[in-house]
Amino acid sequence: MGTYTFKANVKNMGFTPVPDIFINEYMPQADGNFVKVYLAGLYQSLAGENIIGEKLSKKLGLLESDIIKALEYWESKGLLKIKKNDNDIEINFMDILAIYYGSKIYSSGGKLSPEMIGLRMENPKIKSMHDTIDELLGRLLSPKEVMTYLSWIDDFGFSPEVVILLIEYCKARKKTDFRYIEKVAISWNEAKIKTADDAQRYISMHEEKYNNYRLVLDFLGLKENDLMKPQEEFLNKWFDDWSFSLEMVLEACKICSLRINEPNFSYIDGILSNWHKNGYKTLKDIESKQTNKKGKGIKFKAPVTTFNSYDQRSYDIKELEKKLLGRDEVDGNGQ
Incomplete structure (x- = not known):
């Protein structure tokens, strides 16, 4: 296990400041262990001390793989950036208020700005999601589509894997127009889908239903369209x-x-x-x-x-x- 170095652009004031935005907007959608790792990391960044992975794992009562998963989750939200150097990991906490409110981050209308999109694309999982969707749809995504897919991660709590599964699901049904994809995303959010496992269960449950629909249409000589x-x-x-x-x-x-x-x-x-x-x-x-x-x-x-x-x-x-x-x-x- 390597060493974790947590950094933040906030001075140590003798307590760990947690913005209301985190509690109201980010925490409700996150796994409890992810919140635990974020708070522990924020505390560690203010203390200005490195911590060995094994010690942090024992301190939080989590496997180190779970800690990495939590850090990657918060990176996908744009709240921190991870830099790996051999076995050592440097974690930089971003200014959450600037991310949520800053004029350089959000453009008029509350939409993600080009600067924020560029920042999010530095996350390997987000970039991989973007590239995979390009390939699935056989074309480059429009800026509006990119902003919408990122908003699903922020607003619906979808993981990048869920967004990919959603696009695959729509493609399998031969309905890849943007409006239809957006309607499916809303229905998945209403069904409380957050993880890839949630999505797979939902797809399996509904596949039999839609297969029955297809058989009825076929029997009547109609096409699904x-x-x-x-x-x-x-x-x-x-x-x-x-x-x-x-x-x-x-x-x-x-x-x-x-x-x-x-x-x-x-x-x-x-x-x-x-x-x-x-x-x-x-x-x-x-x-x-x-x-x-x-x-x-x-x-x-x-x-x-x-x-x-x-x-x-x-x-x-x-x-x-x-x-x-x-x-x-x-x-x-x-x-």
Whole structure:
């Protein structure tokens, strides 16, 4: 373990001054151990004494790797700069008030100034994030985009890795326009995503949901880019609010296709609304309802579609009209 040298442009006044800005703006978003390291480092910088890494680690009750991680976090926020020399590390604490309020740091409107952007780009992780996003999008970022991505680190508490994962997520969905990316960032912030692990869990959880959406659109002969807000709200209702399985939604889609030969979301919603009202959750629920009624109608085989993974089923026309749409139970459904 090497030696840590903490430096600050503040005189030792017999106490460690912690600006309100740090407490109000930076501390709430930071890990508790990161705050511990920052305060210990600030104290050490005022004491003007070097400290061996092992001693600092023991003093804080942290692994030295955790101390390094904390210092790199604060460097990504622009609050300090790290300079490594072999095993020794020099940490320079920046003037937090100048960073937050200074005219050289923020331009009019409270946006990051070119000077501050340049300072932040000296951080290897920030620079790597910038270069990676350039590569992912296949173009150079505009100044507005750079300022926005840095603001997510400051305002949302995203790590640089989270910003990269966010861009990768949007690219995978083939939606890389700035407005869409910004909307996703806001939703991730509302979901309390802060770390790469948080982002991976969120992506995994939502991937199945959006995969179901894609399968429904594919079954209806629509492309993902054709999906409009009202249609997405229908999908959210069917899968999230009513908890229908993919099999049930596709069944309703097929009935819609057989009856009116077009992908009509309102029509499909009418079918699923009736099933939801009657408590139908599986195809067996529907079939059991059919078998309770007398009479036989003409049966037919549904035409083969390009959706090969979906099981084609035989239907009775009268039963489809009267039972699956619930017209024997609820008259005037409008479907």
